[in-house]
Amino acid sequence: MSKASFRIWRGDAGEGRLVDYTVEVNEGEVVLDVLHRLQATQAPDLAVRWNCKAGKCGSCSVEINGRPRLACMTRMNLFGPDDVITVTPIRTFPVIRDLVTDVSYNYTKARQIPSFTPDPRVKPGEMRMRQVDVERSQEFRKCIECFLCNTVCHVIRDHEENTEHFSGPRYLMRVAELEMHPEDTADRRMIAQDDFGLGYCNITKCCTEVCPEHIKITDNALIPLKERVASRRYDPVVWLGSKIGRRPAKDTPKVPNT
Amino acid sequence: MTQVAQPRPANKRAQISAPTFRTDNWRLSPILTVLGLAGFVGYATFRSFQQDHYWVELYHYLTPFYSPCLSATCEPGSAVFGTLPWAFPWFMPFAAATLPFLLLFRLTCYYYRKAYYRAIWQAPTACAVREPHRSYSGETRFPLLGQNLHRYFFWIAGAIAVLNTYDALVALFHGHNGGFGIGLGNLILLANVVLLWCYTLSCHSCRHAFGGRLRSFSRHPVRYWMWTQISRLNTRHMQFAWITLGSLVLTDLYVALLSSGVITDLRFFN
Numbered sequence: 439m440s441k442a443s444f445r446i447w448r449g450d451a452g453e454g455r456l457v458d459y460t461v462e463v464n465e466g467e468v469v470l471d472v473l474h475r476l477q478a479t480q481a482p483d484l485a486v487r488w489n490c491k492a493g494k495c496g497s498c499s500v501e502i503n504g505r506p507r508l509a510c511m512t513r514m515n516l517f518g519p520d521d522v523i524t525v526t527p528i529r530t531f532p533v534i535r536d537l538v539t540d541v542s543y544n545y546t547k548a549r550q551i552p553s554f555t556p557d558p559r560v561k562p563g564e565m566r567m568r569q570v571d572v573e574r575s576q577e578f579r580k581c582i583e584c585f586l587c588n589t590v591c592h593v594i595r596d597h598e599e600n601t602e603h604f605s606g607p608r609y610l611m612r613v614a615e616l617e618m619h620p621e622d623t624a625d626r627r628m629i630a631q632d633d634f635g636l637g638y639c640n641i642t643k644c645c646t647e648v649c650p651e652h653i654k655i656t657d658n659a660l661i662p663l664k665e666r667v668a669s670r671r672y673d674p675v676v677w678l679g680s681k682i683g684r685r686p687a688k689d690t691p692k693v694p695n696t
Numbered sequence: 697m698t699q700v701a702q703p704r705p706a707n708k709r710a711q712i713s714a715p716t717f718r719t720d721n722w723r724l725s726p727i728l729t730v731l732g733l734a735g736f737v738g739y740a741t742f743r744s745f746q747q748d749h750y751w752v753e754l755y756h757y758l759t760p761f762y763s764p765c766l767s768a769t770c771e772p773g774s775a776v777f778g779t780l781p782w783a784f785p786w787f788m789p790f791a792a793a794t795l796p797f798l799l800l801f802r803l804t805c806y807y808y809r810k811a812y813y814r815a816i817w818q819a820p821t822a823c824a825v826r827e828p829h830r831s832y833s834g835e836t837r838f839p840l841l842g843q844n845l846h847r848y849f850f851w852i853a854g855a856i857a858v859l860n861t862y863d864a865l866v867a868l869f870h871g872h873n874g875g876f877g878i879g880l881g882n883l884i885l886l887a888n889v890v891l892l893w894c895y896t897l898s899c900h901s902c903r904h905a906f907g908g909r910l911r912s913f914s915r916h917p918v919r920y921w922m923w924t925q926i927s928r929l930n931t932r933h934m935q936f937a938w939i940t941l942g943s944l945v946l947t948d949l950y951v952a953l954l955s956s957g958v959i960t961d962l963r964f965f966n
């Protein structure tokens with residue numbers, strides 16, 4: 439058993455401050471354990487969201503020493519005995535209280551994406567997919583919706599005014615997944631740029647750096663989506679092709695805002 | 697009676713004035729990036745405009761910075777395609793037909809974009825560190841929309857890599873006493889060309905063009921195979937981006953030192 443120094447952001451509706459605590463730490467514990475001990479001993483009203491304590495539900499996203507992380511997957515032995523450990527709520531989303539934020543922005547963005555659109559002539563039960571095609575989207579399906587990627591993305595983190603026009607890496611990845619689906623017939627490339635703000639992403643890879651599922655968001659979703667969008671609207675040769683009528687464009691509009 | 701839901705007071709983000717609470721050394725990587733890029737740009741600019749020490753007549757070594765040599769003043773034998781009828785003024789590199797495209801290829805490269813957006817433009821300097829800009833529009837407007845042309849520069853760079861390969865292979869057939877010969881210079885030229893291919897083929901646009909753009913892999917097994925191989929290289933694209941900067945400088949330096957007579961080539965065979 440040892441002691442650790444914590445600085446935790448306490449407050450609600452945006453106003454708050456960092457409060458210092460000294461807490462007991464036992465071998466093998468993670469930051470979430472220590473937050474729970476704080477609740478049990480010194481700060482019964484400390485708000486923290488969690489659920490699985492196994493890195494699988496994505497509830498416990500906070501920022502620990504300035505880095506967006508899962509509290510339940512951040513081991514205490516990462517820190518030296520004299521380190522002060524700062525824990526703040528994820529900065530991009532509004533604070534409800536203490537470490538708990540309102541992440542509804544993400545659900546709004548999710549609902550705007552036109553969902554999987556198979557060819558209507560394919561009857562239920564007839565669709566077949568090969569493993570190589572399944573594997574590609576399986577990487578993206580590992581997502582636990584912790585929104586650490588959306589939190590770290592400087593497009594909205596540092597520029598709140600962009601939230602309306604930018605869906606964040608999590609949902610651009612969803613668009614990419616659907617655009618790579620062999621049985622999907624919708625074309626989301628125009629709205630990826632116009633409505634979901636792919637052009638704001640400058641591929642600086644912070645989303646990839648923080649993803650607890652180690653999804654290669656930038657390399658495997660965002661850049662391939664940028665390339666697809668480039669083909670649809672920034673490629674003069676393809677544009678010429680569409681002018682002489684070779685590839686008629688049919689763009690799927692985004693789902694009316696819900 | 698139905699309850700009218702009271703609108704919740706709009707929640708705000710946590711108001712925290714510190715730009716970051718990171719305790720690790722996040723400044724190091726952008727500083728190294730700036731130093732690395734500046735070092736290369738400085739060296740490459742100097743050498744491209746030097747108009748000298750680019751050709752070793754005896755072994756047919758031509759530095760990649762002068763390929764293809766196009767000025768009428770190019771040393772005999774160094775110009776694969778022949779030269780233009782006039783002598784280039786001092787502000788025109790002898791390889792004026794290729795260097796601008798190689799520059800554009802690297803400038804629009806997805807990796808270098810990350811590197812200079814972070815280290816030079818500071819958007820963001822490091823992850824979860826507040827950036828200094830008041831507003832941000834990313835790559836949504838001119839001139840950054842031009843980054844979308846990367847695919848074209850990829851094809852041009854591919855053609856230039858073929859030319860560099862030719863230069864390296866031709867040198868193998870100019871040994872000391874004529875005919876086949878191998879020296880340290882040949883190995884350097886060849887290694888450089890192999891690395892250039894690794895960089896060029898690991899490009900994200902290449903990965904897209906050769907298979908990534910497909911919706912179905914199972915219906916296109918050959919392109920799926922190519923995509924798989926390119927993807928393996930692609931995960932190391934950043935490494936190749938830096939290694940090739942180094943290998944270009946080393947290759948050029950070796951040729952320059954030979955050509956100016958400072959050193960002599962170490963020959964293994966003829």
Ligand code: SF4
Nearest residue numbers: 591639640642643645
């Ligand atoms: S790579 Fe793009 S989406 Fe991901 S954090 Fe950076 S700017 Fe945001």
Ligand code: SF4
Nearest residue numbers: 581582584585587649
């Ligand atoms: S992509 Fe990764 S970081 Fe983003 S929400 Fe999913 S698991 Fe979290």
Ligand code: FES
Nearest residue numbers: 490491496498510
């Ligand atoms: S509590 Fe479920 S991911 Fe941390």
Ligand code: FES
Nearest residue numbers: 805806807899900
């Ligand atoms: S060369 Fe780097 S992505 Fe194309």
